[in-house]
Structures are given as structure tokens and as C-alpha cells.
Amino acid sequence: MDPIQIGIIGAGRIAYVHSRNIASAIPFAEVKGIADPFLTDYARGWIKELNIPVVTEDYRDLLNDQDIRAVVICSPTDTHARITREAVQAGKDVFCEKPVDLDPQEIRRTLETVKSSGRKLQVGFNRRFDHNFAALRKAVETRQIGDLHMIRITSRDPSPPPIEYVKSSGGLFMDMTIHDFDMVRFLSGSEIAEVSAYGAVRVDPAIGEAGDIDTAVVSMKLSDGSLAYIENSRKAVYGYDQRAEVFGSLGAMETANDVPHTAVFSGETGIIQEKPLYFFLERYEQAFVAEMKAFLECLRSNTEVPVGGIDGLNSVLAAKAALESLKTGKSVQVSYGQEE
Numbered sequence: 001m002d003p004i005q006i007g008i009i010g011a012g013r014i015a016y017v018h019s020r021n022i023a024s025a026i027p028f029a030e031v032k033g034i035a036d037p038f039l040t041d042y043a044r045g046w047i048k049e050l051n052i053p054v055v056t057e058d059y060r061d062l063l064n065d066q067d068i069r070a071v072v073i074c075s076p077t078d079t080h081a082r083i084t085r086e087a088v089q090a091g092k093d094v095f096c097e098k099p100v101d102l103d104p105q106e107i108r109r110t111l112e113t114v115k116s117s118g119r120k121l122q123v124g125f126n127r128r129f130d131h132n133f134a135a136l137r138k139a140v141e142t143r144q145i146g147d148l149h150m151i152r153i154t155s156r157d158p159s160p161p162p163i164e165y166v167k168s169s170g171g172l173f174m175d176m177t178i179h180d181f182d183m184v185r186f187l188s189g190s191e192i193a194e195v196s197a198y199g200a201v202r203v204d205p206a207i208g209e210a211g212d213i214d215t216a217v218v219s220m221k222l223s224d225g226s227l228a229y230i231e232n233s234r235k236a237v238y239g240y241d242q243r244a245e246v247f248g249s250l251g252a253m254e255t256a257n258d259v260p261h262t263a264v265f266s267g268e269t270g271i272i273q274e275k276p277l278y279f280f281l282e283r284y285e286q287a288f289v290a291e292m293k294a295f296l297e298c299l300r301s302n303t304e305v306p307v308g309g310i311d312g313l314n315s316v317l318a319a320k321a322a323l324e325s326l327k328t329g330k331s332v333q334v335s336y337g338q339e340e
Helices: 013-025 041-049 077-089 104-117 131-141 163-168 177-188 205-209 285-301 309-328
Strands: 004-009 029-035 054-056 070-073 093-097 121-124 148-156 192-200 215-222 227-233 241-248 251-255 264-267 270-273
Touching (some): 004 285, 013 285, 121 285, 121 309, 131 241, 131 251, 177 241, 215 309
Parallel strands (some): 004 070, 070 093
Antiparallel strands (some): 192 215, 215 227, 264 270
């Protein structure tokens, strides 16, 4: 059987990650083309290194290519929904990086187009495929911890993003915490019903001047009656801090940070061990492989994708509720209806 032909839209760092992973770890698929109107010399270098035959400035060239079965959308956020709609209407299945859009109504419009097209859409919430978090989900699903009472998630970046990125990212809740909202939904198997959010600027005043926050705490009530708690920071001097705990009637299970190695030095002046892996590309390296493999397996077997458009929508709705709570100082119900 011929490999599944893939088109990659966008040529930034996440496009490189997906292209490399398909080339090195997924033998039943291959990247046929890359589209980006602003190709850098670095991008041209890795495209050549991976022997990708088609390079174009116009993503529509990939949509019009009858050999390409699916596209992976790694372009700027404000293009995700539009390109997704165009892609499924062109008969392509779609893997779209999060978020599908910042506007829930635009996401809903996109999901309706996907549904009517009969094509598949997977949203890039890679943390669902992480080995640590998968173990927590299993502990909840198999009731190893009994009835779920509480979820705690710690998510701290090693350093803040550039200010220009902050200005266009949609804010901390939509850019960073959205992964954690999805993780709450994934670990619990329930929806987020109510949100209370608190935020501050403790890392970089320029982030506050750009209208955002860099430090946050979010508490949630879930539809199954359990509670959840997220803490975020744009800067942890010791590295990428990614931990979680599920607590229930029969016990608790928690995950530690992944580290380069587990060797610990003990000496007269103290005990020294490795810091967490530096950032998301290192920490979630295998999760990125697993999510793309899962998507392509669904194409090969014609089965449902594991992370669908509704997951993209409902996490954005939680993020919007958090932002409203931050602004009003009140607890906010997450609205899953059409009234936004």
C-alpha cells in the first residue's frame, strides 16, 4: 500500500516537529509538500534535509493536489479555522494545531463545515498522548483511585515568549492554559462547569503593558461534581514544570517532571539532581509522535480521531470563561450553548 501523502501548512518550529516525526517514525505516511509565504533559510534547510519534494508559498497548491490525503495546519492561529474549512471542502482530512480559533462561533462554523464534508478533524492537544498523563487518565478510568474528588495541574514555562507573540496569542488562558483546560477534561472525562480565575503580572511588566498576565490560578467545578485546580507561570527558573495529580476516594496518583536522567548526587553540601527537561519540544517529544501517529492511523483504518473538534471548542469556552472571571472578579459558568 502506498504511503499516505501529507501536506504541511506553515513552516515554523511545530511544522518541523511534525514533518520530522512523520519522516522518522511513521513509515506508512510521508510529507509531500510544505506551504508557507514567508519561508526562512532555516526552514528551507530542514525541508531539504527531509527531502520534501513540493515547496510553495500558497497553501491552496496543497489543497488542489489530488495525491495529498490530509493536511497538517501549523500556520498562525487566525488562519486555522478558515484553512480547515477550505481543506475539508477540498476533500482533505485535517490535523489542526490548537486553538482552532479564538472565537467560539467561528469554531462552531468550522465544525459544521467539517461535519457536512464527511472529513476528519483532529486538534493538536498533544499532552493527551504523554505517558505520564495517560497513566493518570487510566487511574481515573479504571477507578484505581475510586471516585474522583480533585485534579491538580501545575504548568510553568521556563521563560516567557516574545512580547510580539504575547500581543497576538489571545492571552495566557487561550495560549497556555488551554492545554491545561483540555487536560482537566481529559483526566476527568467530564466537562468544566464553572471557573474562577485569578491573574497577576509577576514575571515581566511588558506582558502587563501588552494587556496580558503571566501568572495565574484557576479553580473549577466539573460536571461530575469533582473539583480541579490549575496554576500557571510564564517563568520557572529551574525549567519546564509539568506535573499533575488525581485524588479520589481510594487514593491519589501524581506525576513528576521528566528529567534527562534520574541519577542523584549526594554530597557534604547537599543533594543534586537534574532539572526538568527544558521546554515543550523536549518534554513532549514522544507525545508529538504519538498524536500524529494516532491521527494517521485513523485515516488508514477509517476510525474516529481521538481528539476531535468538540475538544477544541470546549477548551476555548473554558478559556473565555476564565478571562471573564479574571475581568469581573466573579465565578463564571462555562456556556456550551450558542449565546456567546
